[in-house]
Amino acid sequence: MALAFRLLPGVLSALVLALVIGGALGGVLSVAGHIDMAALLGDAYVLGILRFTVWQAFLSAALSVVLAIPVARALVRRQRFPGRALLIRLLGLPMVIPTIVGVLGLVAVYGRSGAINDLLAMAGTGARLDIYGLGGILIAHVFFNMPFATRLLLQGWAGIPGESFRLASQLGMTGGQIFRLIEWPMLRQIAPGVAGLVFLICFTSFSIVLVLGGGPPNATLEVAIYQALRFDFDLARVVAFGVLQVGLCALIVGAGHRLARSVPVELGLARDMPRPDLAAPAGRIGDAAAIAFAALMVLLPLAAIVASGVSGDAWGAATRAPLWFAALRSLAVGLCAGLLSCLIGAGLVLTARELGVRYRRPGLATAIELGGSLILVVPPFVIGAGLFILVQPVADVFAIGLVFVVIVNALMGLPFALRILMPPAMEVHERHLRLADGLGITGLTRLRLVDWPLLRRPLGLALALTTALSLGDFGVIALFGTRHNQTLPYLLYQQMGSYRMADAATTALILVGLCLALFIVIERGIGGRGHDRA
Amino acid sequence: MIALEDVTFRYEDMVMRFALAIGEGELAVVFGPSGAGKTTLLNLIAGFDRPDGGRIVIDGRDMAGVPPAERPVTTLFQEHNLFAHLSVEQNVGLGIHPGLKLSAGDRERVASALEEVGLGGFGKRLPNQLSGGERQRVALARSIVRDRPVLLLDEPFAALGPAQRRRMTALVERLRADRGLTVMMVSHQLEEARELTGRAVFVQDGTVLCEGTIREFLAAPPLPEIADYLG
Numbered sequence: 001m002a003l004a005f006r007l008l009p010g011v012l013s014a015l016v017l018a019l020v021i022g023g024a025l026g027g028v029l030s031v032a033g034h035i036d037m038a039a040l041l042g043d044a045y046v047l048g049i050l051r052f053t054v055w056q057a058f059l060s061a062a063l064s065v066v067l068a069i070p071v072a073r074a075l076v077r078r079q080r081f082p083g084r085a086l087l088i089r090l091l092g093l094p095m096v097i098p099t100i101v102g103v104l105g106l107v108a109v110y111g112r113s114g115a116i117n118d119l120l121a122m123a124g125t126g127a128r129l130d131i132y133g134l135g136g137i138l139i140a141h142v143f144f145n146m147p148f149a150t151r152l153l154l155q156g157w158a159g160i161p162g163e164s165f166r167l168a169s170q171l172g173m174t175g176g177q178i179f180r181l182i183e184w185p186m187l188r189q190i191a192p193g194v195a196g197l198v199f200l201i202c203f204t205s206f207s208i209v210l211v212l213g214g215g216p217p218n219a220t221l222e223v224a225i226y227q228a229l230r231f232d233f234d235l236a237r238v239v240a241f242g243v244l245q246v247g248l249c250a251l252i253v254g255a256g257h258r259l260a261r262s263v264p265v266e267l268g269l270a271r272d273m274p275r276p277d278l279a280a281p282a283g284r285i286g287d288a289a290a291i292a293f294a295a296l297m298v299l300l301p302l303a304a305i306v307a308s309g310v311s312g313d314a315w316g317a318a319t320r321a322p323l324w325f326a327a328l329r330s331l332a333v334g335l336c337a338g339l340l341s342c343l344i345g346a347g348l349v350l351t352a353r354e355l356g357v358r359y360r361r362p363g364l365a366t367a368i369e370l371g372g373s374l375i376l377v378v379p380p381f382v383i384g385a386g387l388f389i390l391v392q393p394v395a396d397v398f399a400i401g402l403v404f405v406v407i408v409n410a411l412m413g414l415p416f417a418l419r420i421l422m423p424p425a426m427e428v429h430e431r432h433l434r435l436a437d438g439l440g441i442t443g444l445t446r447l448r449l450v451d452w453p454l455l456r457r458p459l460g461l462a463l464a465l466t467t468a469l470s471l472g473d474f475g476v477i478a479l480f481g482t483r484h485n486q487t488l489p490y491l492l493y494q495q496m497g498s499y500r501m502a503d504a505a506t507t508a509l510i511l512v513g514l515c516l517a518l519f520i521v522i523e524r525g526i527g528g529r530g531h532d533r534a
Numbered sequence: 535m536i537a538l539e540d541v542t543f544r545y546e547d548m549v550m551r552f553a554l555a556i557g558e559g560e561l562a563v564v565f566g567p568s569g570a571g572k573t574t575l576l577n578l579i580a581g582f583d584r585p586d587g588g589r590i591v592i593d594g595r596d597m598a599g600v601p602p603a604e605r606p607v608t609t610l611f612q613e614h615n616l617f618a619h620l621s622v623e624q625n626v627g628l629g630i631h632p633g634l635k636l637s638a639g640d641r642e643r644v645a646s647a648l649e650e651v652g653l654g655g656f657g658k659r660l661p662n663q664l665s666g667g668e669r670q671r672v673a674l675a676r677s678i679v680r681d682r683p684v685l686l687l688d689e690p691f692a693a694l695g696p697a698q699r700r701r702m703t704a705l706v707e708r709l710r711a712d713r714g715l716t717v718m719m720v721s722h723q724l725e726e727a728r729e730l731t732g733r734a735v736f737v738q739d740g741t742v743l744c745e746g747t748i749r750e751f752l753a754a755p756p757l758p759e760i761a762d763y764l765g
Binding site for chain 1: 580581582601602603604606609610611613614615617618619620628629632634635680
């Protein structure tokens with residue numbers, strides 16, 4: 001009885017997951033039977049898409065990491081220049097702003113009538129920058145992932161024992177020698193894992209490639225699934241792309257799982273280590289250039305969004321009803337998806353910690369966490385496509401489209417929710433299990449007296465993050481969106497598609513504002529203030 | 535040989551103030567509770583930390599503005615003295631040239647230093663193939679090839695077992711006698727240095743509270759704080 005009760009939340013969560021993912025995969029596979037897979041996988045178009053997907057992901061990962069190395073190194077070497085703390089915070093921004101908003105900012109800077117081309121024209125050069133195509137995709141992927149890679153590499157640097165740098169001072173090493181003997185060995189361990197993560201992110205990239213790809217040859221598998229489903233309604237190709245996508249993601253995640261393990265978790269140098277290589281003028285210039293590059297790379301698109309978003313005539317658009325309806329829908333979708341994500345996540349966590357702590361089966365607990373992260377292997381578009389195929393014969397897919405968007409977004413948030421909730425929940429259980437058992441504090445009383453005060457902070461963070469993520473997500477909504485159920489990201493995409501850039505900027509600003517506001521309100525509201533974990 | 539003249543150093547909320555003089559060829563054991571400033575004292579002498587005031591004179595030279603590599607000092611840390619991806623002889627060779635450009639003569643010096651610490655023939659091994667005591671011996675071999683008159687040791691043997699610890703202490707003492715080194719060793723326990731003849735320096739709350747010989751301190755602690763600490 002007790003065991004069944006303890007397993008119940010996890011079983012319920014797992015059931016939901018199995019229904020959705022199983023149903024979607026079933027949907028995909030139900031049509032797969034009639035399809036000649038071998039012929040499709042040999043199809044020149046399919047192979048072209050596959051080649052482009054891998055190639056752009058490879059280039060994006062390589063560029064992001066290669067550029068992140070000098071930036072991270074400069075930040076480590078220069079511990080006290082004005083604005084350093086601010087810059088490190090800025091580097092976190094591309095990770096949290098909605099992708100489609102970032103893309104709009106990039107178009108405003110690097111696009112046909114963007115700032116860079118204005119400068120080129122003023123300089124009188126005939127050269128023009130074209131953001132549509134592989135180049136634009138790479139710029140966007142570097143914008144989103146170079147800062148992420150920089151932050152991961154900073155952790156790598158923080159993992160180098162301080163003694164190594166003292167030793168370097170004592171032995172009088174130059175910057176080059178320090179790089180070769182101390183930093184390069186660290187990078188050889190850390191950088192492949194970081195590159196692997198970036199590769200996976202870019203491999204499954206959707207909105208960036210959809211907007212900036214500029215046409216059918218430049219498409220990732222995700223974009224190809226979307227196009228095959230939405231425009232050609234070619235189920236055979238949807239299945240072929242889906243199978244490829246799931247297979248390759250499983251492969252990459254499997255390989256990445258080993259790589260990602262090497263990413264250390266220690267944070268921050270206790271205090272800055274004396275290095276003997278800071279005075280050399282070449283190093284000073286190089287570091288300054290790297291820091292300026294990172295700052296401009298991140299700041300320019302963000303500044304462009306704000307500048308055009310608040311510019312005068314654009315605010316006329318703000319009074320239009322569709323915008324506010326879209327905002328309300330986004331709010332609803334975000335909140336529902338965030339809540340669903342955290343509910344499923346909490347169920348899994350409650351059972352996982354019973355298994356892991358009470359029954360001493362940490363292996364099972366880990367398996368539950370991995371199960372909840374299945375979305376990394378079965379990408380949202382495959383699930384969306386599967387649900388689409390499954391429901392399409394019996395109901396109007398577009399009428400209930402937002403329900404699917406909520407479900408898929410909830411699953412996309414689940415790995416984040418688990419990553420945030422699992423460690424503190426385990427720790428609390430580890431610490432208080434026997435005490436609470438001994439005092440007879442069980443069931444809901446335990447949740448109220450022990451877990452809520454100690455876990456509300458991570459719970460607030462998890463809910464805030466999953467809500468903001470799905471609010472800003474432009475993914476499966478592309479499959480199910482119509483004029484009548486459009487959310488803010490969908491509206492933004494439509495406006496960009498018809499080159500209504502002033503309207504788009506307003507929409508983007510409202511979207512970002514909404515995401516930020518919701519994040520802060522939820523995190524503070526649920527997490528409370530001054531409630532430090534014991 | 536080493537003189538600290540009213541040296542001040544601010545670390546977080548604590549202001550440390552050191553005055554100390556150690557003669558040439560002397561051995562001094564610095565001991566005291568954790569957080570008292572023992573390691574900071576060594577870092578100031580080695581040049582890893584810069585004093586906020588006062589003067590540090592080593593071998594007759596004012597050390598203000600002298601980078602660690604140019605001081606007549608070599609330091610042994612408690613751990614992470616070696617680069618894990620470099621072989622034993624490369625780690626020692628770094629003491630001769632920090633970019634590892636070594637001549638045939640340099641290689642001979644490395645080999646003989648390894649002999650001297652009892653690790654002859656270990657040159658090709660990697661640090662993870664060595665015991666904790668052997669790793670510290672490699673670091674000692676590097677300090678031999680660096681050939682600096684002052685050797686600073688920051689709890690270098692704290693992670694070793696009692697027998698290893700005694701052997702390592704004896705090795706340091708032999709190097710000091712053979713090479714005329716001035717040695718300062720930070721230790722948690724003065725007991726460790728029972729067999730050594732030399733100076734004891736008691737540090738508490740960021741200042742040198744009391745000095746004397748190791749023998750005196752162990753026999754009859756001159757201050758109640760020291761008696762408290764030694765127990």
